Amino acid sequence: MTATVPASTTLKSYDKLFIGGTWVEPSSDKVIEVVSPITEELLATVPDAQPADIDKAVAAARKAFDDGPWPRMTAEERAKYLVRIQQEVEKRFDAMAAAFTAEIGAPAGASVAFHNNALKMWGDASTLHERFEFEEERSWADGHGKLVREPIGVVATIIPWNGPVATASLKIAPALAAGCTVVLKPAPEGPVSMMLLAEALEAAGLPEGVISLLPGGRETGEHLVRHKDVDKISFTGSTAAGRKIMSLCGERIARVTLELGGKSAGIIADDISLDKVFPALAFAGIGHSGQVCAAITRIVVPRHRQDEVVDTIKTIFESVSVGDPRDDSVAIGPLAAERQRTRVLDYIEVGKAEGARLVTGGGRPAGLNKGWYVEPTLFADVTNDMRIAQEEIFGPVVVVIPFDSIDEAVAIANDSDYGLSGAVYAEDAALAESIARRVRTGQISINGWDMCVTQPFGGYKQSGLGREGNVEGLSSFLETKLIQFAD
Ligand code: NAD
Numbered sequence: 001m002t003a004t005v006p007a008s009t010t011l012k013s014y015d016k017l018f019i020g021g022t023w024v025e026p027s028s029d030k031v032i033e034v035v036s037p038i039t040e041e042l043l044a045t046v047p048d049a050q051p052a053d054i055d056k057a058v059a060a061a062r063k064a065f066d067d068g069p070w071p072r073m074t075a076e077e078r079a080k081y082l083v084r085i086q087q088e089v090e091k092r093f094d095a096m097a098a099a100f101t102a103e104i105g106a107p108a109g110a111s112v113a114f115h116n117n118a119l120k121m122w123g124d125a126s127t128l129h130e131r132f133e134f135e136e137e138r139s140w141a142d143g144h145g146k147l148v149r150e151p152i153g154v155v156a157t158i159i160p161w162n163g164p165v166a167t168a169s170l171k172i173a174p175a176l177a178a179g180c181t182v183v184l185k186p187a188p189e190g191p192v193s194m195m196l197l198a199e200a201l202e203a204a205g206l207p208e209g210v211i212s213l214l215p216g217g218r219e220t221g222e223h224l225v226r227h228k229d230v231d232k233i234s235f236t237g238s239t240a241a242g243r244k245i246m247s248l249c250g251e252r253i254a255r256v257t258l259e260l261g262g263k264s265a266g267i268i269a270d271d272i273s274l275d276k277v278f279p280a281l282a283f284a285g286i287g288h289s290g291q292v293c294a295a296i297t298r299i300v301v302p303r304h305r306q307d308e309v310v311d312t313i314k315t316i317f318e319s320v321s322v323g324d325p326r327d328d329s330v331a332i333g334p335l336a337a338e339r340q341r342t343r344v345l346d347y348i349e350v351g352k353a354e355g356a357r358l359v360t361g362g363g364r365p366a367g368l369n370k371g372w373y374v375e376p377t378l379f380a381d382v383t384n385d386m387r388i389a390q391e392e393i394f395g396p397v398v399v400v401i402p403f404d405s406i407d408e409a410v411a412i413a414n415d416s417d418y419g420l421s422g423a424v425y426a427e428d429a430a431l432a433e434s435i436a437r438r439v440r441t442g443q444i445s446i447n448g449w450d451m452c453v454t455q456p457f458g459g460y461k462q463s464g465l466g467r468e469g470n471v472e473g474l475s476s477f478l479e480t481k482l483i484q485f486a487d
Pocket of ligand 1 (some may be wrong): 186187236237238239
């Protein structure tokens with residue numbers, strides 16, 4: 001395989017934090033070291049935000065919300081800034097996509113797709129005011145008044161590393177459209193694409209204090225969640241962290257939206273040719289090395305078709321190009337971090353110990369001696385009670401689970417703590433829709449798979465709380481007030 005780009009990429013280092021719209025000296029000299037998952041080389045450093053930096057950013061956001069122009073503008077006026085942000089993101093599109101590939105290891109195609117999603121979200125949020133009633137007249141049996149939807153206040157957004165510019169945009173674009181002010185804490189893994197987002201936000205010229213972006217670790221995140229001047233927390237990340245954050249929010253009844261983990265099922269019915277299912281369904285599990293919350297990692301198949309399905313996926317997994325993600329011909333890159341690779345390899349051992357059959361994969365791809373690579377891995381003879389069928393692995397590991405009836409297929413899909421995404425493949429359209437309706441999940445696709453980010457996105461059960469995207473996402477950044485008129 002020939003790489004079309006040099007083996008080492010340098011990324012821009014940063015020595016300041018983006019607080020309230022300007023670059024500010026950090027409170028400490030602690031830095032985040034950005035290490036390449038491809039070459040294991042140090043690529044850049046950025047400041048590691050500490051609680052004192054968060055305090056500054058929250059104070060700026062509070063002041064901007066309580067006294068500044070942002071919440072008092074019309075939604076149309078704010079939308080003009082969102083258009084400007086979209087333009088500034090577009091100007092930096094290539095740099096962001098390249099940084100994300102270098103620091104997280106996403107193949108070029110996936111990186112471009114994630115950043116396209118970010119553009120879509122800014123575009124969508126800039127038109128929300130055209131299809132949302134911020135105010136309406138209400139009358140009832142013995143009175144009348146106005147229902148007024150007001151920005152919720154200072155919003156803290158905390159996000160993971162697996163698609164940060166897109167994930168951040170899904171939160172901050174509607175939060176800004178609503179009139180909120182925002183403090184955004186990206187994960188310490190892969191912060192450079194986010195610093196480029198901060199540059200785009202700076203260039204868009206939002207009023208002072210409206211937005212801050214401070215990469216930092218878990219304790220910094222927790223400080224932000226606990227902050228009494230933060231009105232709402234919008235979190236994306238693991239279910240474990242979401243549980244902790246929700247309990248902290250409970251202490252002061254802070255508003256919270258949670259976008260958490262998944263273990264989504266793809267159900268294949270009896271009547272459909274596998275040509276119409278694969279290779280797409282196989283990539284729905286291993287694309288971006290399986291580091292996608294909505295990945296389809298359980299493939300649920302009629303028992304008598306299990307061998308046929310397993311053989312098909314095996315052939316795909318063994319022929320897919322795994323390697324340096326900067327090479328355009330590569331479909332699967334490394335995992336984002338060494339600890340992520342260790343976790344995935346541990347799960348592969350768990351699967352073997354549980355008695356599942358390792359069909360292909362399970363280790364480091366031949367010839368890739370550096371970097372956090374794991375081969376696309378397939379397990380068969382899996383029962384849904386196994387840990388590899390129940391727990392989110394967040395790596396390129398797919399399990400095949402057989403069923404004997406459609407009722408059983410639905411029961412398997414639903415026998416999960418999660419409910420984020422899903423897919424159904426059936427020739428019979430009525431059957432496909434009836435299965436889709438019975439699976440308890442936030443989004444489900446028929447005869448294909450996609451994450452739709454401009455429509456409500458979010459999870460049932462432990463996959464989350466609330467929805468992002470479109471007017472449903474906007475609503476989560478608003479409080480509802482009734483003004484009653486006595487006469
Ligand atoms: P993580 O939960 O460890 O970290 C996510 C973010 O939360 C990071 O910024 C981290 O610093 C911060 N954080 C962690 N613990 C915290 C705490 N107690 N208080 C405040 N902040 C805290 O998740 P990860 O391993 O970085 O990301 C992978 C997870 O994210 C997977 O479970 C994946 O499914 C999930 N995810 C979900 C969605 C979705 O939309 N549902 C999208 C992408 C990723």
